[in-house]
Amino acid sequence: MSKESGETPPQSGSLVDLPRDLPFHERVRQMREQSGSMDAMSIEAFVTLLRDFYGEGSVIRVRHASPESTCEKFSRLAKQWQEQSAPMSSSTAMVLIPAYQHIIGMGWDAVPLMLRELRDDPDPDHWFSALEAITEADPVPEEQWGNIKAMAAAWVEWGEREGCI
Amino acid sequence: MGYLDHTASFPHLTSANSAKKSDETKSYNCIAWAAGDTANWWWPIVGRYWPPGVPREVTLDAFIQAFATVGYSPCADGAFIDGTEKIAIYADLGEPTHAARQREYEKWTSKIGKLEDIDHDTLQDVGGPLYGEAVVFMERPRADS
Numbered sequence: 001m002s003k004e005s006g007e008t009p010p011q012s013g014s015l016v017d018l019p020r021d022l023p024f025h026e027r028v029r030q031m032r033e034q035s036g037s038m039d040a041m042s043i044e045a046f047v048t049l050l051r052d053f054y055g056e057g058s059v060i061r062v063r064h065a066s067p068e069s070t071c072e073k074f075s076r077l078a079k080q081w082q083e084q085s086a087p088m089s090s091s092t093a094m095v096l097i098p099a100y101q102h103i104i105g106m107g108w109d110a111v112p113l114m115l116r117e118l119r120d121d122p123d124p125d126h127w128f129s130a131l132e133a134i135t136e137a138d139p140v141p142e143e144q145w146g147n148i149k150a151m152a153a154a155w156v157e158w159g160e161r162e163g164c165i
Numbered sequence: 166m167g168y169l170d171h172t173a174s175f176p177h178l179t180s181a182n183s184a185k186k187s188d189e190t191k192s193y194n195c196i197a198w199a200a201g202d203t204a205n206w207w208w209p210i211v212g213r214y215w216p217p218g219v220p221r222e223v224t225l226d227a228f229i230q231a232f233a234t235v236g237y238s239p240c241a242d243g244a245f246i247d248g249t250e251k252i253a254i255y256a257d258l259g260e261p262t263h264a265a266r267q268r269e270y271e272k273w274t275s276k277i278g279k280l281e282d283i284d285h286d287t288l289q290d291v292g293g294p295l296y297g298e299a300v301v302f303m304e305r306p307r308a309d310s
Contacts, residue, residue, distance in 0.1 A: 087171045087278040089194040091208040123191050146205035146214025148192045
């Protein structure tokens, strides 16, 4: 940030009610003291502060850093999905559970994690739809459809062949 | 978590009206169990077992056709008849969700998704927000009669 302090004229509609001749970082500090924490409303106010400082027409992008590693995120979502899908017989309903959709949303990062689950679990879970959605692969022959252990073995073999695990 | 931990899905199921009969397994579901198959997971989508020639549709008609391939034919209700084995197909908003098989007088058996097989006293015991209610009944001669 390179804007000189004290040069921004007051603008209407600002959410930040602080003296405008304060240096940028001092305004941020006082705003955080006023809000108590950097919650969503504070982030909105911070974005407005940035826009005030850099002027109308400036483009502000906010990216929320994930506090979780890929493995942690997968473990959390997998646990949620497994608990929610446990009493279901419907393969259709299982795939529609939001946690499963979020795992699909993780993309290729989740592929080795699911393949390891299929390899290491003596009672493998139904990761197949997610793997198909992400990889566009289809390694299970039709005669094995529904034979969960055979399907798991086919995907593990595919993963080893592709160097995913 | 066992089947009794899913109280929101099965509000009528208790330890008094049900009993666990197997360990948990993800290898077969209730539809397979009702059809007598413990080697496959039955569901009418690509990638799961479905009897050849039966439409891969999540409809009661398709499920009736699926159970017909193992000898069942539609009947009026789940009333016990000596020498006859019955199943009940459950649906929620018209869409099949579950099947239970009649074991004996006032005793049904269900595979609870990826969890255990259980015995339960009535069809209503596993009814509720997840499975809906029993809407279709089918019968075949009991093999051991």
